[in-house]
Amino acid sequence: MQVRQRVSWLEMKTFFHLDMDAFFVSVEELFDPALKGKPVVVGGRPNERGVVSAASYAARRFGVHSAMPLRTAHKLCPQAIFVDGHMERYQEYSHKVHDVLCGFTPLVEMASIDEAYLDITGTQRLYGPPLRAAHLLHERISAATKLNCSIGIAASRLVAKICSDQAKPNGVLWVIPGREAAFLAPLDVRRIPGVGKVSEKNLNSLGIRKVGDLAKFDEAFLEQHFGKLGLALAGKAQGLDAGGWFDTEIGAEEGPKSISHEHTFSEDTADLAQIEATLAKLSEMVGRRLREHGLSARTIQLKLRYTDFSTITRAHSVARPTSLDTELFEEIRALFHRNWKKGSTVRLLGVHASGWSEEQAQLDLLDDHTHERWQRALAAADHMRDRFGESAVSLAASLRGKFRERTHENPVGLPGKKK
Amino acid sequence: MEFTVSKADLVRELSLSQGVVEKKTTIPILSNVLLEASGDRVTLTATDLELGVRCSCKATVKKEGAGTVPARKLLDYVRLLPEGDVHMKFLENHWVSITCGRSKTRIAGMSRDSFPELPKMPDPIAEIPVKALASLIARTSFAISMEESRFTLSGALLILRPDSMTMVATDGHRLAYVQTPCENAGVGQQFRALIPKKAMGELVKLAEDAVPEAKAEFAGDDNHLFFKVGERLLITRKLTGNFPDYERVLPKDHTLIARLQKDEIRAAIERVAQFADERSRAIRVQFTEGEVKVFSSSVEMGESEETVTSEYKGPDLEIGFNAQYLLDFLRVTAQDHIAFELKDQKSAGELRPAGDATPDQYRYVVMPMRI
Numbered sequence: 001m002q003v004r005q006r007v008s009w010l011e012m013k014t015f016f017h018l019d020m021d022a023f024f025v026s027v028e029e030l031f032d033p034a035l036k037g038k039p040v041v042v043g044g045r046p047n048e049r050g051v052v053s054a055a056s057y058a059a060r061r062f063g064v065h066s067a068m069p070l071r072t073a074h075k076l077c078p079q080a081i082f083v084d085g086h087m088e089r090y091q092e093y094s095h096k097v098h099d100v101l102c103g104f105t106p107l108v109e110m111a112s113i114d115e116a117y118l119d120i121t122g123t124q125r126l127y128g129p130p131l132r133a134a135h136l137l138h139e140r141i142s143a144a145t146k147l148n149c150s151i152g153i154a155a156s157r158l159v160a161k162i163c164s165d166q167a168k169p170n171g172v173l174w175v176i177p178g179r180e181a182a183f184l185a186p187l188d189v190r191r192i193p194g195v196g197k198v199s200e201k202n203l204n205s206l207g208i209r210k211v212g213d214l215a216k217f218d219e220a221f222l223e224q225h226f227g228k229l230g231l232a233l234a235g236k237a238q239g240l241d242a243g244g245w246f247d248t249e250i251g252a253e254e255g256p257k258s259i260s261h262e263h264t265f266s267e268d269t270a271d272l273a274q275i276e277a278t279l280a281k282l283s284e285m286v287g288r289r290l291r292e293h294g295l296s297a298r299t300i301q302l303k304l305r306y307t308d309f310s311t312i313t314r315a316h317s318v319a320r321p322t323s324l325d326t327e328l329f330e331e332i333r334a335l336f337h338r339n340w341k342k343g344s345t346v347r348l349l350g351v352h353a354s355g356w357s358e359e360q361a362q363l364d365l366l367d368d369h370t371h372e373r374w375q376r377a378l379a380a381a382d383h384m385r386d387r388f389g390e391s392a393v394s395l396a397a398s399l400r401g402k403f404r405e406r407t408h409e410n411p412v413g414l415p416g417k418k419k
Numbered sequence: 420m421e422f423t424v425s426k427a428d429l430v431r432e433l434s435l436s437q438g439v440v441e442k443k444t445t446i447p448i449l450s451n452v453l454l455e456a457s458g459d460r461v462t463l464t465a466t467d468l469e470l471g472v473r474c475s476c477k478a479t480v481k482k483e484g485a486g487t488v489p490a491r492k493l494l495d496y497v498r499l500l501p502e503g504d505v506h507m508k509f510l511e512n513h514w515v516s517i518t519c520g521r522s523k524t525r526i527a528g529m530s531r532d533s534f535p536e537l538p539k540m541p542d543p544i545a546e547i548p549v550k551a552l553a554s555l556i557a558r559t560s561f562a563i564s565m566e567e568s569r570f571t572l573s574g575a576l577l578i579l580r581p582d583s584m585t586m587v588a589t590d591g592h593r594l595a596y597v598q599t600p601c602e603n604a605g606v607g608q609q610f611r612a613l614i615p616k617k618a619m620g621e622l623v624k625l626a627e628d629a630v631p632e633a634k635a636e637f638a639g640d641d642n643h644l645f646f647k648v649g650e651r652l653l654i655t656r657k658l659t660g661n662f663p664d665y666e667r668v669l670p671k672d673h674t675l676i677a678r679l680q681k682d683e684i685r686a687a688i689e690r691v692a693q694f695a696d697e698r699s700r701a702i703r704v705q706f707t708e709g710e711v712k713v714f715s716s717s718v719e720m721g722e723s724e725e726t727v728t729s730e731y732k733g734p735d736l737e738i739g740f741n742a743q744y745l746l747d748f749l750r751v752t753a754q755d756h757i758a759f760e761l762k763d764q765k766s767a768g769e770l771r772p773a774g775d776a777t778p779d780q781y782r783y784v785v786m787p788m789r790i
Contacts, residue, residue: 319566361699362741363786365767366591366663 012177014130014153016118016137017160020097021148021169023114024054027093028083030146039064039080046074046082049266053085057169088389090114093145100144104137115164117157134172154180159239162191180239185212192236199229211237256293260301261285262350268307270345277401279336280329282351284398287325288390290353291382296321298357300328302335303350313352314339321357324374325395328353420484420509422456426500426519428476431628433494435651436465438621439472440490451487453534454507456480464537465490466654470618471537474651485531488515496524537654540645543636544610545579545603549648552635553626555586556619558597558781561747563616564590571660574615579606579637587665593744593785594668600778612644613662618655625651668784670769673760677711677731678773681757684711685749687725691715692742694723700743701788706736706761715742738764739790745770748783764790 020026024042029035039059043052052073055064062077073080094113101108107119120133127133134151141149152163153174162184167173175183184192189211190200206225208214214222215237222230235242261282269275279302290297301315314335322328332351340346364371381393391402436452444450444467453464461478464471486509496517497505506518513528556575564572575588584601587594614622625635625648636647639657646653688702695702695715705712708731714724738761749757754772761768770783 319569358699361701361739361788361790362592363765363788364591365589365594365668365784365786 012155013119013121014123014155015157015160016120016130016134017152017154017157017164018097018101018116018118018137018141019150019152019161019164019168020114021150022054022056023093023147024085024090025056026147027089028086031086031089035081035083039077041070041073041077041080041082042085043073044070044082044084046070046078046080049264055080093147096145097141097147097149100137100140104140117160131172131174134174138172154239156180156239156241158193158236158241159183161193162187165191175239181212181215181237184237184239185210185215187211189214192233194229194232194236199226202226256295258352258354259286259289259293259295259297260303260350260352261289262303262348264348265346268345268347270343274400275336275340275346275349276333277398278349279332279351279401280325280395280398281401282349283329283332284325284395286351286353287323287328287378288382288385290323291378295356296323296358297328297353298355299353300331300335301350301352301354302332302339303348303352304336304339304346305348306341307345307347309347311348312339313350315352317355320371321355324371324378326374327371329395329397420454420456420486421481421507422461422478423481423504423506424461424476424478426497426502426505429505430494430498432463432474432476433490433497435472435474435621435624436463436490437494438617438624439465439467439470441467442491448487448529448533448535450489450491451529451534452490452493453485453487453531455485455531457483464534466535466537468535469615469656470621471654472621472651473537473654484509486513486515486528487531487534488526488528492526496526538640538643540647540652540654541638541640543638543645543647544605545637546605546634547579547584547603547637547646548601549626549629549633549635550631551584551599551601553623555584555597555599556623558751559586559588559595560616560619561751562588562590562593562595562783563619566590571613571658571662574613574658575619576662576665577612577614579603579610580608581606587662589663589665589668592741593747593783594665595748596665596669596780596782596784598780610639612639613658613660614644615655615658618644618653621653621655622646625653668767669782670760670762670767670784673762673769675706675731675733675736675761677706677729677759677761679711679727679729679757679759681749681752681755683727684713684757685746687713687727688742688745688749691723691725692746694720695742699788700741701739701790702742702745703790704738704740706731706733706738706759708732708735711759736761736763737790738768739788740768740785741788744785748785752781 025040028040028042037058039062040056041052041059041064042054044050048070050070052064052066052068052070054066059077059080064073064077090113098110101116101118105118105120105123108116110116123133127136130153134153138149138151148170150164150167150170151172152160152167154160154163155177159175159180163173163175187210189195189203189208192211214233219231219234222234226233232242263278263282298321299315299317301313303313305311316331316335318331384392441449449467455462456478457480459477459480460475462473462475464473500519500522503520508516510516513530515526515528517524517526559575563575569591572590575586578585581603582600583598585598587596629648633648638645642656644655644657691702691713692700692715694717696717702713702715709728710726711729711731712724712726716722748770752772754774756774758771758773759768764787767784767786770785772781
C-alpha cells in the first residue's frame with residue numbers, strides 16, 4: 001500500500017474534485033423548467049420496483065435519497081414528481097462537462113457520470129491561486145451546461161472529495177495544506193470515502209465516531225482491527241490519499257476488473273421464455289461492453305435471485321475467451337438451466353463476465369467459422385448502435401427481454417475512458 | 420461369506436478397481452468394491468456407473484456369498500499386510516473381519532443389495548490384440564478434449580473393420596489418427612463406437628498386465644462396450660453423439676514437406692518452449708531451404724531460438740504452433756524421423772512418422788496459431 005508522502009509547500013499537489021449538483025434532476029429541469037424547486041425523484045414510477053437514481057434537494061428534505069426503493073420514496077414524499085431517467089441526456093451533459101474539464105487541464109479523471117478529479121498542480125501561472133482557478137472553472141461549467149456544480153480543493157483527492165460535499169450546493173471550498181486533519185476531525189467517519197455502513201458500525205463499536213477519533217489511533221492498532229482497510233483508514237484520517245482507488249494516479253488508465261448487468265423483473269416470473277429473453281438481453285449488454293473495452297472474458301457468471309430473496313451465483317470458465325453475445329448467452333443459458341429450481345419464480349437475473357484474456361490465437365480445426373462470422377456481424381451491429389442508439393439492433397432471442405435500463409451513475413463508457 | 424486368498428492376488432486385482440471407484444461420490448456404495456465368493460474364486464466388481472471392472476482370483480471358499488467393502492481402505496490395508504493368506508469373513512450388519520497372521524481387523528461394509536447391477540456381456544464380435552489396442556490409445560488419447568462441454572470429444576472414436584482397427588481423437592485444435600492392420604473377421608462392414616477417456620486409461624492398465632499376444636474379447640450392446648482380457652472384464656458406457664467428420668480435416672494436398680530427425684526437433688522445441696507464453700504455449704516455426712528454425716519470446720521471460728537441419732525444399736514459411744501440441748506427438752512417436760507437412764500459415768499442418776515403412780498409419784493434424 002502506498003501512502004503519499006508529505007512534500008514541501010512548493011511541490012504540493014493541488015487537486016479539484018468537481019461534483020455536479022443533483023445532476024440527474026438538474027438535467028431534467030433543463031428539459032422541463034416546471035420541475036424547478038419542486039421535489040423530484042428520478043428513477044421510475046412510485047409504484048414500480050426499483051430504486052431512486054437521484055432526488056432533488058427539495059425531495060431530499062423529506063428524507064428521500066438515491067438507492068432508496070421508489071415505493072419508500074413515495075411514502076416519504078407523496079407529492080414528489082416521479083420521472084423516468086434519461087440516460088442519454090445525462091451522458092450528453094456528462095460529455096459537455098468532460099469537454100470543459102479537458103479544456104482546463106489535461107489530468108482529468110471522471111469518477112462517475114457527474115463527478116471528476118482534476119490534478120491542477122502547476123497551473124498557478126495560468127489560473128492564479130487555487131480559489132481563483134476554481135471560480136474560473138465554475139463559471140465555465142455553468143456557461144457550457146447551465147448546471148450548478150461544487151468544487152472541493154485540497155492537496156489530496158480524498159480531502160477534495162469531502163470538500164466538494166461540504167461545499168454543496170453550488171459552492172467552492174478550499175482546505176489549505178496543513179489544515180486537513182483539523183478540517184476532517186469534526187466530521188463523522190462515514191464521510192470518509194470507503195467507509196460504508198459496515199465499517200461505520202465496526203468503528204463506532206470501538207468508540208470511533210468522528211474522523212478526529214480515528215486520527216488518534218496509530219496505524220498498527222487500526223491494521224490489527226481492520227487489516228488493510230485499517231492501514232488505509234489511518235492515512236485517510238490524516239487527509240492522505242490511501243487505499244483502493246486512491247492509490248492510483250489521476251489519468252492512469254485502469255480497465256474494469258469485471259463487467260456485469262442485472263435486471264430486476266417488475267413482476268417475478270417463472271416464464272421460461274421471458275427469463276431466457278432477459279438473459280439474452282443481459283448477455284448482449286455485457287458483450288457490447290466487453291467489445292467496447294476490447295476485452296474477452298474467460299469466466300461467465302450467472303446471478304439468480306428468487307422471490308424469497310435467496311440468491312445464488314454460479315460461474316463457468318469457458319475454454320475459449322469470448323466477447324460474443326451468442327457465446328455468452330449460450331453459457332449463461334446452460335448455467336441457468338443447470339441451477340434453476342424449475343418453476344420457482346425469479347426476481348432478479350444478472351450476467352457477469354471476468355477473467356480477461358486475449359482472444360484465442362489458436363485456430364480451430366473443426367470450426368465452421370461461426371465464431372469469426374459472429375465476430376464480424378457483431379462488429380457491424382456495434383457500428384449501428386454507435387450511430388443509431390443501443391436499441392438499433394439486437395438478437396432475436398432478446399427481443400422479448402427488452403426493458404428500460406435503470407439509470408445509474410456508472411454507466412457504460414464514462415467520458416474520457418478508453419473504449 | 421467366508422474365504423481365503425493370497426495377499427498378492429488380492430492386491431493385484433484390487434488395484435484394478437481403484438481407477439474405477441469414485442473418490443468423491445454422492446452415492447456411497449460406489450466407493451465400495453463388491454466381493455462375491457463362489458466355487459473356487461472370489462470375484463471383485465467396481466463401478467462408477469459409467470465404467471465397471473470385474474475381475475477375480477483363486478480363493479478357498481468356505482462359505483459362498485457376497486458383500487461390499489470400501490475399495491480404497493481395503494487396498495490400503497491389505498497392501499500393508501505381510502505376504503501370505505488373507506482370510507475374510509462377512510459378519511452381521513455387513514461388517515467384515517480380515518485376518519492375516521497376527522493381524523486382525525474389522526471393517527464396515529455395506530449390503531450388496533444396493534450395489535448396481537452390471538450389464539451382461541453379449542456375444543463377442545471381435546478379438547482385439549490388447550497390446551495393439553493400448554498402442555492406439557497411447558498415440559491418440561492426449562488429443563482428447565479436456566473440455567466437459569464438448570461431450571463427443573471427451574473420448575476417442577474406435578472403428579473396427581474386417582482387416583483393420585482405427586482410433587481417432589481430437590480436441591478441436593489437433594487430431595490424432597492411427598490405423599493398424601488387424602483381423603476382425605467377425606465384424607461386418609465396420610463397427611464404430613466412442614470410448615470415454617477414463618475407460619481408455621483403464622484399458623491401458625489391463626494391457627500392461629497382459630502377455631504380449633493377449634487378445635481382448637470385444638462386444639457391444641446399445642449403450643455399452645465390453646472388453647474381456649482373460650478373467651478381467653471392463654465395461655464402459657459408450658459416449659453418445661456424433662464424432663466430427665475426421666476425414667474432412669485430414670489434409671490431402673500438402674506439398675511442402677520438412678523431414679526432421681525426431682529427437683533433434685523434439686529437444687529443440689522443448690528448450691525453446693521454456694520461453695513461450697505460459698498460457699498460449701505459442702512458438703514460431705520457420706521453414707527455409709535446408710533448415711527449420713523454432714523460436715519463442717515472452718514479454719516476461721525472454722526469448723530463445725534453435726535451428727535444426729531438415730530436408731525442406733519450398734518457399735520460406737513461418738507458422739505459429741502450440742509447442743505442447745507438437746511435443747505430444749513427438750513424445751509418443753517411436754520412429755527416428757518425422758515428416759512435417761504444410762500448406763500455409765492458416766491451414767492445418769500434419770506430422771507423421773517417416774522412414775522405414777510400418778504397417779501402421781499414424782497421422783497427427785495440428786492447427787496453427789495466429790502470429
